[in-house]
Amino acid sequence: MNTQVYDLFISNENPKFVAKLLAQYRIIQFLGQGAFSSVFKVFHDGEFYAIKIVEKMKGNTEKLQQEALILNQLKHPNIVRYHKTFESKRRLYFILSFIDGKTLQQYIDDGNIRFYEKECIAIIRQLVDVLSYLHSNRIIHRDIKPDNMIVDKNLNLTLIDFGLSYMTTQQITTHQNCGTLIYMAPEVLMKKEYFKSVDIWSCGIIQYQLLKNCHPFWTNQKKEKYIKQMSVPQKVDFSGMSKYNFKFERAAISFFEKTAAFEPEARITAEQALLHPWITCQSSETYIMTSKEIFQAYKGIAIFTKFQKLIVFLQFVKQNSEKAIRAIVLPSTQRFFSKQKSPKKPKILKIPTRSCLNSSHSSRDSSEKQKIKLPPIINSKKSPKGEGSPNHFLSNNKIINPMQTAIEFKKSHFRLK
Template identity: 25%
Template sequence: MSDQLNKDYDVGALIGRGRFGAVFRCVSRISGELFALKSIDKALLTDPLDYDLSSREAKLHRLAAAGNPLAVQIHADYEDDESIHLVLDFCPGPDLFDRIAEKGAPISEPEAAMLMEDLMEAIAACHRRGVVHRDVKPENVVFDSEGRIRIVDFGSAGWIGDGGGMRELVGTPYYVAPEVVRGDEYGEKVDVWSAGVVLYTMLGGVPPFYGETAAEIFEAVRWGSLRFPSRVFRGVSSGAKDLLRRMICKEVSRRFSAEQVLRHPWIKSRGGTSSPED
């Protein structure tokens, strides 16, 4: 590891692994504060796109997290011949995926609405700074020591602050938007689609689009036919379904923005009974 990194931080136990590296506990040698260290192994960045994304992750992460308390903050970054290292807030977890699995049943509408409000506040703050996360999923939504959500992992983030769009195929199959799969130019509303899939999964316990392979999932997403099977959505309110239709909307021009999601009656009433009827 970087000599300067080792001077500044005491790197401890491994706490997780990802596609391109690992996450460790680390402690500031000056303050004694606990952080998480994300180390990206350059040898695993064999695709030019992956290398480009990883090399600019720190810059986009800092931009997205500035003044955004619902994003994990980046405190320092280092680079050596083998790795890129990011020092981040330590969040003990669990992540939202674990929370959904732990419940063993769909999450209640009031809890889902509260979580979605925080998630969309985090996403809206990113969008205001021209940053698109591009990999919104339950595994990238963690809980801090106070139990509030924090959005993490800007390794796939893109920049639209110059008014341009993006075309790279990035993201996770279950959550990626159809315009990404089609290879169209796209913008920040891909995050709204992904967040809608997260909400659908919280309320229904299953994703809206699935398949046995990534190719089959992508094909289901491409068609984007949103359904609410009665066996899992029988008890879900019309207001929640209305919001889902506006977030998981194949027509980008009709899909809600993050700010519009935050103004929806179901969110404003915290999953209450004041939601619109079908």
């Protein structure tokens, strides 16, 4: 074991704790160092492991515990496997599975290595699959970059670092500025609220780097200038994006535009990215709508529906305007439509008497109406003896009440015209 590696492993640490840890895990190799962590290759029980050592600082204890919690819950073939954690007063030691390979950044920096487009598709497909798994479990990685991915000789990708990952609970957005500058989405650079679409942005940037071996926006300028530059949408050079036919190049450009879109709502989700023609290598074009396009389409349909309703309403008003004005302005006795006739009064049927029946048809059809007088009702109790109507009227008619004439009229065969 290298002395420098050993010194780096035990620096600023309790000797008793280090001795206990080294009794189980033998240091083999120093793998790399980040801003707040160091990674070593160790040997334990016939297998190789990686120990990630993270320094405790003010305010990061909860983050480190959250990282351990997230790693313990994740089970995916393209995510590094977590085993256990050792904790001392100054550090946390994450025991992870060892992945034999190089980081994706090492492949990009190596000028002698250039991936074919099919190999780029295989790598991005695995990355998108990991993001789909994380996002479905409400986890935002927030630090997707080539340094945090290991690719073996069979082009199997493994995501290894979850130090800045964030698990959403009831909150759907966050505003903490974190990650690597050139892979940060514009909303993160502007310190605005963001969600899982920031990981999709990083995926689009990595796709461009693999295909063209350069960053689409970064040109080694200063940090302040780059942030100011990314506050507005930028033009991208797509020349030589694909070495295949025109349709394949158009699919590659479409994937970048839908993942590295300036507006978060204009980016596709990880699930949609798995169905993109560039990922599936399908010849048939499959159009995938982003949230912005869906909203615009729905908004257009809503506006068209409102316009249709307005036309129908105007037609109704045009057809019924005169009637509506009369109903509002004129009194109730005059609220009839101009072309509508006033209602006719119902005809009252007058019941004729016997004298009317004995009259001729000409008298019935004449314009002059004959006045029919019914004889008085005879009351034998109240009328004096010998008084009343003539005997021949009583013997022939015998009227008890006025309705008797109607009864006799119904029995007759006379028909009114």
